[in-house]
Amino acid sequence: MEPINELVVGHNVWLSSVVRSSLPDSFIWFVQDSNGAIWKLDLSFTNMAADPECLFSFHSGAIQGLDVSKKSHLMATTTLDRSVRVFDFVANRELITTRFNQGGTALGWAPPMVNQSGGLLVTGFEDGVVRLLELYNPQRLQGAAERSPETDAQLRLRQAFKPHNAPVSAVAYDRSGEILATGSSDCTVWFFTVGEWYNPIGYIHVPGPVKALDWSPNSHSESRLLILCHSGHVVEVYSPDPGAQESSKTFKLHNLPRRSFRFKSIKSRIKREEEVKRRQAAKEKKMKERAERFKEIREEGIVFLEEEEEEEKKELPPICFPNPPSPVCCGFYSQPGQFWLSMGGFDAGFLYHCKLSEDQDEDPLQRQDEPFAFRHISDADDNPICSMTFR
Template identity: 65%
Template sequence: MLLWDGGLIKVEICRKGGRTCHAGTIQQFALDEGELMTIGSDGAIRGWDFESIDTADCNDDSGLFEIEPMNEMVIGRNVSLSSMVKSCLPDSFIWFAQDSNGGIWKLDLSFSNITQDPECLFSFHAGVIQGMDVSSTSHLMATTTLDRSVRIFDFLAKKELTTSRYKQGGTTLTWAPRLVNPSGGLVVVGFEDGVVRLLELYNPQSLRVVAGRSRYGDAELRLKQAFKPHNAAVTAIAYERNGEILATGSMDCTVFFFTVGDRYDPIGFVTVPGPVQGLEWSPQSHGKNTLLVLCRSGHVVEVQSPDPEAQNHGTTYHISGLPTRNFTFSSIKSHIKEIARRQALKEKKQKEREAQLKKAKEEGLEPTEEELQEVEEEEELPPLYTPDPPSPLCCGFYSLPGAFWLSMVGVEMEGVAQDIEDPLAYSIETAKQKLEMDRMRREAEMRKVERRKMLAELQNQFKQLLEKNQGLPEHVRLHRTVHTHKPIHPCTLNPPLRPEVFSIITNQKAF
């Protein structure tokens, strides 16, 4: 803490031995009955004597003023307080604190022998939820975020059943289907360091005995297996339609396959053109068992399902020779619009032609062969628009066998209307007048350029005439100074001048 006096720092407030007041950032100050409360991101609340701090001074050159807090409360580990408000009830010592790690706390700051322990009123994720899925056999929901927690909720009772914390943030999550886990208690979670964890919900059957009235103390997430197939964040997890293969996708542009059983064993991996956005297995109605890999780079790859019985005896897990199909996309919107425009223009011309033939028939005129046979040349359609860089994918799924749907961003996006933000922008009339002035100015500049070009040509001709004059015999050569008092014509002279000599004279006079 720093004590300011006007625009200068008077002293630095610290604890005995030069220790800082908090182990983290002080997020808020609160003054309550002569006590200065500091709320820190280290999960601690400390009360200081305000009068001692207000009159603090330093007796040496260190600039430090040491003081110990009057009262202190440390809520607990993994708590980062961001703000705190006091209860509106009179004579109350109850405060409510917001935990930026996901929680609301009820605190008794009476600091007496009967002070109650901190109570967490609400617990929730901190930040954006990265993965969420629901159980197919019960009223349970699993979520994970980058706050390094995985939570199970009973959404009928609107209660959190259990929370499991890890050293890395979760990035994706899927609940194993009943085909894989009949008890319906297996959750597969991917983390930002490339690790995949199989978490088993302890005794999930008792949680759905009565909907919304589960015994929450029985719920517990236990680690069944952990493996690391990727070197970057896991972004997608999907079970094959028969429940025999698990596929995981990552930001490292790879898709890894595992056999499903009591223990998940690696089959191998394939590389894809970009970071994986999503994975979709083909449904049972399709003849081929394939995996649709959606990449954030806008590419789509269809991969044939690997053989789960295949043995890998090589030095790498990379699967080579697996049948794949790669897709990139272009926009056909411009083609559709151009075809519609040409069709409308063709119909308009047809109507005009029919009207002309009808008029000629009424006037008793016979139509010519050219009028009867109209030949129209078809122009080539404009090229397809391919976004660069490719448009990112939102989602995708199989439809008919061999076909799939995609939702993409920006491929055929309509242009955003341009707003007028400049207060000095021209009005419509002023803009039109300015355009006219600019047009006149451009025309004047063009006339100047033309005149300069003409003068340059005349100068060039004059130089050529001077050279030709120097090449003539001396008795017919014109001198540099020629005086003419009236317009002359070469035919009126005696003897008449040749045309080239007369041209030299007139140009000499002009210049």
Template identity: 65%
Template sequence: LTLIRFNQGGTALSWAPSSVSQSPDLLVTGFEDGVIRLLELFNHERLKTAELRLQQVFKPHSAPVTAVAFKGNGEILATGSSDCTVFFFLVGRKYCPMGFVHVPGPVQALDWSAHSHSENRLLVLCQSGHVVELQSPDPNAEVPTRTFLLPDLPRRSFRFKSIKSQIKREQELARRQTVKEKKEEEEELPPLFIPDPPSPLCCGFYSRPGQFWLSMGGFDAGFLYHCEFSENQEEDPNQRQDKPFDFVPITDADNDPVCSITFSSNRKLLLCGMSSGSIRIYPLQPGDHDLSSMRAFWALSVH
């Protein structure tokens, strides 16, 4: 359709919801220098051509923008960066800054809670394995214009603790119980192991209020992990050790982690972007928050 060039490379993008955009084709783009640009896709019907027109520019971050996400009703835009901050903007004809918060690690992804949740919250997924849940800032609150820092925004924290070696050990015990071979029962079980440094967090998404799925890279690849926020939130986020309460194995993914996840509009298809460049499409049963129907899939190598 069209092409536009910038001096800095693009690192994140999202279409603005049509319900809040003055134009039905507004693209929010993040760049490696921390800049956000709003680009309108303008169609010349008579000439049958299109062009991207710059609508607004602002620089909320000091490092690459890694994620942009609109709140469900489109009222607020959240941006995340490898500078370990999340910035909020009030959406309108002009996007106005509301403030920012610090998080424990470089931001990998952002996910707003669904309409079905009782409260509007933002799930912040950090590359370091930290997950932070932030309450949506009040659009009517006074903006801290001096620093834009939002120090009192309610939050919950989670820090992933590896359970893959435990899973492998339990699988081996189950296998030995099935075959009942004495010689194998005498062999040493796979050792318990916690990777150091921790495995990187690749992506994730909400399942239910307070619960979420994570995909990890490195040693912990090969599974999706179902996690939840602990009731004990007094512990230092950097000292937490939170184990997932459930998991789903991913076929042939020990060395090919899921690095991006999205759903079809009716949430009956789960689309996974793999580290190898392939895309997998998993059909799901309606309302399957536990991913119990995530079995067969289509795969296509595109990158």
């Protein structure tokens, strides 16, 4: 079959579905673009036919990084569709979209102490590159709700560097805004000095792919970084000295003090203890009901006794440990040396309160550390908490 006509919609457009307008005798079609758009097409193929019009533009795929400006009502997001977008969530509209040659995997808005204008974004990409993007004239954009749909907003590249060999998974400024830490699935964390130009301090290896980074808050006496690994390992390190390079041949920080934690599942034990309590409560309730009815019908006392014995013979839930271990979803400091973890997989459904042991002689890869407390989260066994933020 030979085509009669052809229409080029645009570059980087992946058409996946077309629907004709419901108006009778209409040549208008609406097209879904898997790259994140809805298009309006005039397929009359006449001299008066309108050019393709993009009605809606949005991310395709899951959001990989999101943060909100602390200076204005602006929000930035990035995904593997290779775009970084800035939104005005008060005006309910997108300000700007910038595309790159790699998908975005992490994003953070620099705090005001780092950038007074409030327009600096730190973005990580799947090829290990970190880009500092500056939003052009963000102070004017704070009044964007009163502006026309056309805006002069721009994301300008301020600096780019490649510290990692795998996707960047986390970025975080320390509490003083003097150091930037970046983590990756290549099991490394890099530290950079913050200024007009970001310079590397050094890096460390951690036991697993980095899931999240959490600097200690101002309430803690010392500045430390909590590194959460997808594998269930947690590492705490002191904030490095900007002049800590041990030699000019390598940036590896060999002597940076650290403490390690490796999550050991306690969910099956929690479930077992809950079942014991449930059976005990059910037993006490049956005994009370039997005593009340025994006064009326003595013969039924034997029947109730047999049912109770059958309940007691049922096996309790077994104690088991997931293999492979449950992944870490997120976490945060509670007080010095202690932190909360949200786990995925088998151990979902709880927040676990954990403590870094003073005994750090054991190999971090062989450690087994149990949480000392927990909080049950309703309806979270199949939907673990993946992000928590405090403002």
